[in-house]
Amino acid sequence: MKKQLMRIIIAVVIFIAALIINPYSFGLSLVLFIASYILVGGDVVLRAGRNILHGNVFDENFLMSIATIGAFAIGEYPEGVAVMLFYQVGELFQSYAVDKSRKSIASLMDIRPDYANVKRGDQLLQMDPDEVNVGEIIVIKAGERVPLDGKVLEGNSMLDTTALTGESVPREVSIGEGILSGCINLNGVLTVEVTKEYGESMVTKILDLVENASSKKSKSEQFITKFARYYTPIVVIIAALLAIIPPIVIEGASFSDWVYRALTFLVVSCPCALVISIPLSFFGGIGGASKRGILVKGSNYLEALAKAEIVVFDKTGTLTKGVFNVQEIHPVNMSKEALLELTAYAESYSTHPISLSLKRAYGQEIDNDRITDVQEFAGHGVAAVIDGKEVKAGNFRLMEKLNIPYFNGEVAGTVVHVAIDNRYAGYILIADEVKMDAAQAIRELKDSRIRKTVMLTGDTQSVGLKVGKELGLDKVYTELLPGDKVEKLEEIFTLKSAKGKLAYVGDGINDAPVLARADIGIAMGGLGSDAAIEAADIVIMNDEPSKIVTAIKISKNTLKIAQQNAVFAIGIKVAVLILSAFGLATMWEAVFADVGVTVLAVLNSFRALEVKGL
Incomplete structure (x- = not known):
């Protein structure tokens, strides 16, 4: 970009010199005009x-190329x-915009760990994360990046999860937590x-998602690609006809005048603003979403989310924490x-989630x-003699x-009944907690x-209805x-309109078929299953x-910006194309209609x- 900017500046200086010298020395000014053109437009030609x-x-x-060389010819x-100078200025702005968007996404690449401290015997070996096997013990010191997914065996610390979740508040981890x-790792030492494995770890999946996001184009981008493919040859044919036919059929028409109009028409017709700005809008939307801890696998999904009419949720792990906790104690x-x-x-010898929650x-110990x-008693409970x-x-x-x-009353949750010496x-x-x-x-x-808003759950009717009422689900x-x-x-699906979309939000293995079937599948990635x-x-x-609301706002904002760009670019171009065909627009207006619209x-x-x- 620096080289491109320097080349433009030097070409501008030579161009201004040519304009100053032109009234006094046509030959020298022509040489300077050609030098300026080659410097700024040689690579385009x-x-x-x-x-x-x-x-x-x-x-x-x-x-x-054809428009500017034609201008020299007449x-x-x-x-x-x-025209070439302004075109290159537009290209410079485009390069800067793409670079800025890429950097916002490339900042995610900083999450890639460089090494892992692997504990083997009494030694601590520094190894590549992809060489570490499942079951091996690693040590993460304060200030180091967590290289692989794992379970804490020793130590407790605060973790900066900004790169994964977009949240600035550190999360505390201790023994037994994933x-x-x-x-x-911000402070303590963690074993x-x-x-x-590294290939299956969260960091690798995030990087793969982001790197491949741009390969799935939105309908807007697909339309622009097809539009440019057919539009460009059509306008070249129209420009050629504009240059040739009027001087033949209109008495007194100047050939050079109509060639100038045709060249102006060509400059205006360049679809740069559309071809550049529409994909760039979606690229920016995906980058902005990643900053907020929302990973979008393609701009087609970002566009679809803006049209969502129905959002369907799983319950456990999606709307609720997926962790059983004691909610009420009713002793007799x-x-x-004493009852607890x-x-x-x-329950102390059992590893069942209900036992763990008790x-x-x-x-206490x-x-x-x-x-x-x-x-x-399998499927029933436990018995023990205590004191x-x-x-x-x-x-x-x-x-x-x-x-x-x-x-035997109706309650929303799992009930553990207790009898002491055969008396109730x-x-x-015990119930799951709503997030x-x-x-x-x-x-x-x-x-x-x-x-x-709908919830689908495998849980009992009493639990499901309680959660639905508490959250205000339809x-x-x-x-x-x-x-x-x-x-x-x-x-x-039958409840949505023809153009509307249905989004499903889930986190478990059992949600994978529904996520795949929905128009937009949204997964909870922190604790959600790989499937x-x-x-x-x-x-x-x-x-x-x-964050689902945030994702919808980002998608709507991105789609609105892309539509603004499309309407603005096509509107200005059509207006100036008509003016240039009637000889009412010079190349300077053409430059604005092409490069100016692109820059804006x-x-x-x-x-x-x-x-x-958002």
Whole structure:
């Protein structure tokens, strides 16, 4: 870009000198005009020649070359040089815009780790991340980037997840928690067991998604590509007819006058503004979305999202945290603390998620000396003797098996019934928690003119309806198997308009078929399954439902900018083409209609990168 700028500046200096000298020395000024033209337009003419040899005749290089060489042929030297100068200024702006967009996306490449500290025996070896195997132990020191996905074995620290999620607030990790490659370890030393190979790790997937995003074109971009392919030869034919036919059929018409009009027509007709600015708008939108932790796999999906009418959600892990927690404790003739303690002790040997949630709620060290005679009833619950008391904890089937009367009311969640010495002692309600921003996301989606919000879940009716009511969803379907979800989605498809789109948001392996079937599949990428991320078109890196609203706003903003560029470029060009055909526009107006419109459209495309307020 610096070389291009220097060349333009030198050509401008020579061009101005030629204009000053022209009235006094035609020969010297002509030499300077030619020198300025070769300096600023030589590469364009060479590209046009190479393209013609390769069968690609009708492009902007050909249009610029024939128009400017034609201007020299009819003695319009200053205008010939000026057209090429302004064209190169437009190209410079385009290069700057593309470079800026690429840098916004290329900043993601900084997440690529350079090495991993692998622990082998007493040694710490520095290795390439792609040479480290699953199950190996790595050490991540303060200030280092996490090289591979893994599980923390020792230490606790704060992680900077900005590159993955777009969130500036560090996340705390401790023993037993999973961490993703691409984050930066801010303070403590972490010992981590590798759970995925480098090729399967989060950092590699993100880079692949971003690098391949531009290969899937939006309908707007496909239209512009086809438009330019047919448009350019048509305008060249019209220009040729404009130069030849009027001087023959119109009495007194000047051949040079009509050639000038034809050349002006050619300069105006160059489709640079459309060919450059439309893809650049979508490129900027994808780059801006990545800054906010939203990865879009192609501009076609970004364009489709702007037309979304129905958003369908999975429940667990999407609208809820996917982590069971104790919500309520209902004791009978004892304290809540005592009931929770005895239940946590009885469940202490189990690794079931419900058992883990009870131990987590108890929050104290389990003294195994207090526990004897542990029994597990498959599909029912557990029994243990604690401090001499016979404690049985499980579902309603266990209570019925033991012939113990129990609470049988309607609740939203999983109920653990507890009996002590064969007498009912109460129950503990365990349920998934709704994500903090889920209700806000549904509200904002409705404000964004989404016609319908739906939830599909395999959970019970009581749980599904409770979550649906709490979030304000329009419709909830419960107790669905993965196959049922696809069938239900087919029904929901009939509710949208012909041009409207349906987006599905999920995170699990069971969501992969539905994500693939939807017009736009959106996966929760932080904790979501690999199958869901693979099947999705858009990935939300921090698992926040509110980012779906942000993605829709970015898509609408990007599409609006692309449409503005298309209408502006085509409108100005058509107006000046008509004026030039009637001899009412000079090459200077033609230069504005070509290069000026290109520059303004490119500058407008920059706005797609600005996503802070969205």
